[in-house]
Amino acid sequence: MTEEIIIAGFGGQGVLSMGKIMAYSAVMQDMEVSWMPSYGPEMRGGTANVTVIISSERISSPIIRHFDTGIILNQQSLDKFENAIKPGGVLIYDGNGITRHPERKDISIYRVDAAEEAARMNSSKTFNMVVLGGFIKVRPIIKLENVIKGLKKSLPERYHSLIPMNEKALIRGEEIITVVHKA
Amino acid sequence: MLEATGLKEIIKPENLTYRRSEVLVDNTLSYCPGCGHGTTHRILAELIEELGLQSQTIGISPVGCSVLLYHYLDVDIQQAAHGRAPALATAIKRLLPDKFVFTYQGDGDLAAIGTAETIHACNRGENILIIFVNNGIYGMTGGQMAPTTLIGMKSSTSPRGRDVKTMGNPLKMTDIVATLPGTYYVTRQSVHTPANVRKTKKAMRKAIEYQKLNKGTCFVEIVSNCPSGWRMTPVESNKWMEANMIPFYPLGDLKTPAE
C-alpha cells in the first residue's frame, strides 16, 4: 500500500502541521512515511504545500509530480494541483474562497467546508484538523485513534490540553465531508 | 683555559644573571637583525616557564613573519590561516578551558584580513590572550602597506607614502577592542628598550594571570619595528619608531580591570 498525498494552501493554514500529524499517525501504524515541504520565503504569507507519502514499503522518491490524493485549501493551489491528481484519485477541498470549483470527472471530489466549521466551533486553529477528519473518512488509511496518538507525539506537552478540542474537530470533519463527484 | 680566563668563576650558578628560557627551542631565529619579534618571543617563553605553564599552553601562530613561532617556542602550537587565529583560539579554549591559550599575530593578520575574527572573539569575551605585534608593515611579503601603516609612511604598495584620501587612515585596533565589553585588559607596549621590555613582561604576566581567573579577552599590542621593511638599520628603526609610531600609537594601558 502506498498513498501519495499533496496538501496545499496558504501559509498559516496549518498545511505543514497537518502533514506532520498525518505522518506521525502513520508512524503509529508502523508504516513508512516521508514529509517533504515546500520551504523558503514563499511560505511567509504565500502558498505552502507538503508532500506526504505513506507506505507499507520503503519509500523511493519523496518528490513526485502525481498524487493519489490532493487536499487543496485555496484557489491558487486548486489551479496548480487539480491536474496533478492521478486518474481515479481523490481531491478534497474547502469551498471557502473558491470561485472556480474542481471540474475533473476522472477523480473523486469531496468538499469539506472546514473554515466555516472551525469558525462555527469558535476555534479557527482547529481548521486543519477538520480537514484531516474529512480525509480519514474518505481515505481511511490512518485511524482516528492513531491521529490522536500522533498529535500527542508531535505536540509539545504544554499543548496537550488542546487535544480534546482537536479530536472534536477531527470528528466534525468526518461528519461534514460531502461527495461532490464520484469517479 | 677556563681558569685562565676566569670563566669558571662566571658560570657559577650564584653568578647567573641571564639564561635562555627552557621554553625557547635552540633554533636560530629567522627574524631580521633588530626585529622586535625575537624579544617578544623571549618574554613569552620566560613567562610560560616562570608560571609553570609549558604543559598547559596552546599557542596559535599567524600568517606573517611569526608564522614559524612553532620553531622557537617549545609548546604545542597550531598554525592558523591568515587572520583566523582568534577563531582557532576560541574553539581551543572552549574545548580545553583549563589550558592557557594565546594567539600571536601581526598587524596585517589581526587588523586587516582578520578584523572580523579579532572583533568577534573580543566581543564574545573569549578567555584568551591576543598578542598583537604592530610594526606598521607587511614584513614577510616584502614591506607592503598594512592597515596600521602611518599616514605618509612609505611602503612597497604606498611608494609615495600612505595617502589618506586613497588608502584610508591607519587603524587603531587596540583602541577599538578596548571599547568592547568582552575585553578585560587591553594594553599597548613596546620592546625597544630594556625598560619597555620589563613593562611588556609585566603586562603580559598580568594578562596570563587574568586568563587563569577566566576574566575575558586580554589584548596586548606591542608597537614594534621592521628594519628591513622600513629600509633602516636597527638603531635607526628604533629611533624612527619612537619619533613616529609611538606618538600615534601611545604606550600604556587602554583598559584596566576595575580593581
Added chain:
Amino acid sequence: MERELRLMKGNEAIAEAAIRAGVDGYFGYPITPQSEILEYLMEANPAETTGMIVLQAESEIAAINMVYGGAGCGKKVMTSSSSPGISLKQEGISYIAGAELPCLIVNVVRGGPGLGTIQPAQSDYFQSVKGGGHGDYHLIVLAPASVQEMADFVELSFDLAFKYRNPVLILSDGAIGQMMEKVYLKPQKPRATEFPDWATTGKSASRERNIITSLDLDPEGQEEFNHKLQAKYAEISKNEVRFEEFQCEDAEYLFVAYGTSARVCQKSVQIAREQGITAGLLRPVTLFPFPSVRINELAGKIKGILSVEMSSGQMVEDVLLAVNGKVQVKHFGRMGGIVTTPEEVVEKLKSFFIGG
C-alpha cells in the same frame, strides 16, 4: 542495543545524531536550507548534558577555522552550511586537509551559482569531490539518501575522519535536509576522554611539542608530504568505497545517482520496469572514493548508463572515467533548485537509448 524511533527532518537528525555520537563541538553560521542544525543544537543545549560546545560563529570562515582549532586538539568537531557558505569555508578546508585534521563538514546543497536559490541541488559535486580549495587534496565524501542516513553518517564520518586523519564531508541537499522521515537513533555515546598523540592538548614533559600546520617552506619536504597524502587517498580508495545497488542483476540500462536523485531514480526504475524496460540503479554512497570498479563491471553487461544529478553534469565525468568507453553514458538533471521527477528520468532514458 535499543534504538529510539523519531520522525525528524534530515537537518534535525544530523544535529541529534551529533549529540548522541559524542561530538565535542559544533561551530556554525545560519544559512537556508540547513539552519535547523544550529537551531536544533541551540535548543537541545547539549553543553548541559554531554558537554558538547555549540557556537554561532561570526561567519562561515570563522566557523571552519574554529573547526580547525578544535580538530587540532584531537576533539570531534564539525560544522555545517549550504553551498555559498561552503564556498567561504574552502580556504579553511584546504588547511584542514593540509594539516591532516579529522572533522566533519556538512553541506546541505542549494542551487547556484552565486546566491542562487534556496531549493535543493547537486551542483557542488566538483567542489566536494575534486578539491574545492587550493592544493592537491581530497575529502572523504558521503552522500546520504535518507533522513536515517543523515543520522547514521555522522558517526561513520568521525570514524573515517579519525581513522585517516582526514576531513569528511556529508554532501546532502535541501530536499533531504528539509524532509521528515522515520529515523532510528542510536543511544547516547560518551564523549571521548583520550586524544590522539598528535593533538595539541598541552605538551607534557614526556613528549615533544605537537605542531599543527600545513606549512613546509621547503619544496622537497612539501612534495614528500604530498606523496604521503596521495598514498593515504589511495588507501582510502582501496578500503572505503561504498555503494548500493537496486535491481542491477538483470538490468539492461543503469541509472547512476546519489542522494535525492538516487531516491528519484529508485522510482524511475519501478516506472521503467512497468513499461517493460529493465532498468537498475547504482547509488554511490561514497563520492570520494567513487565506486568506479563496480560501475566498470556493470558497464560490460548493459546497453547504456544514465547519470542523474541535479546539476549540468558533474558526477557524469567520474562515471565516464569509470566506464572508460565500454558503453554509452549520458547525463540528465534539472538545475537551479528543481528536483528531477522520476517520470522525466524515464523519458530521458527512452529518448537517449531506446528511441521515441
